[in-house]
Amino acid sequence: MTDHRFIRAEVTVDLDAIRHNAALLFAHAEGAEMMAVVKADGYGHGAVEVARAALGAGATWLGACSAEEARALRKAGIDAPILAWLDLPDADVPSDVDLGVSSLEQLRALSGRRIHLKIDTGLARNGCPPRLWPDLVRAAAASDNEVYAIWSHLACADEPGQPSVDRQAQRFADAFRVARDAGLDPKRHLANSAATLNRPDLHFDMVRVGIALYGLNPVPGTMALRPAMTLRSSVVMTRRIAAGERVSYGGSWTAERPTTLALVPVGYADGVPRGLSNRFDVLIGGVRRPVRGLVCMDQIVVDCGDEDIAVGTEVVLFGSGSGGEPTAREWADTLGTIDQEIVTGMSRPRLQRRYTG
């Protein structure tokens, strides 16, 4: 027996880090309101807990995607304004939740709601195409819905100096003028995390911060954010292998010399991408050690050399980086993806989630 607490696969979310990031971002927003974007279960961090932390540190709005996400926030007793921006046309969104509206069809299905009219300024996803915008704002002005704001979303705000940001800003200004001409007096919101950090001229009445709130900076170097999420497991078994032995499915790694392998019970079913196979390290006993062979559904194998590693030793897969462990950004860079995909992937039934702070 051992006195270690074995961790199979656990995500720790540091709510102090969320508060720290929210407070910094809010101060930087300089008078604009701040919406904490907590869709996708708070980017894998837990929507309700993140919402409460962010609302206590400057955020006044919450951003959700679906009716279900908005309902979960209300069910938890959170009464802050919520904007739910993308759901199925027949979704039953609670009546005290604001809706994003991108088309006449969507508008006509609504009555007595508070809405945010979305103009497509260049992302070509949802949002009303500029040629249809005058009809939409006129119809909204004549409807019994309250037009709270107009809004849009930027395509390339994380690339400072990218000319498309200015083009989108110009189209947004044009859309605002058309809305005013139709008799509306809406607020405006456009900036995501990246634009909040690097385009203060685009803060308008509210910024919508997602990834930066979680401490992952889309414009590195702009602000000292603290990553809130850590993924941990523990060593459940060790074995010595001889030179020439191959490791894991397919034998994709061969030991060049005798070495000790540590078995760690976490795999792609827990959100560790298989694409990281033979390409990442974990932190064991304060030292970064390479993972060998393929990431399996439930396990990885770590090369500990001649080190004597005790069963039960903690394994940090990624975290803030402050203890030398890899970060979500490192995983994202290795995989050619973005931080968002890594952290939202940490929302699996088998993962335990624990809060600190």
Ligand SMILES: Cc1ncc(COP(=O)(O)O)c(C=O)c1O
């Ligand atoms: C409409 C909208 N606004 C804001 C955000 C937040 O973006 P970010 O995580 O880059 O801050 C998102 C996230 O994708 C979004 O869809």
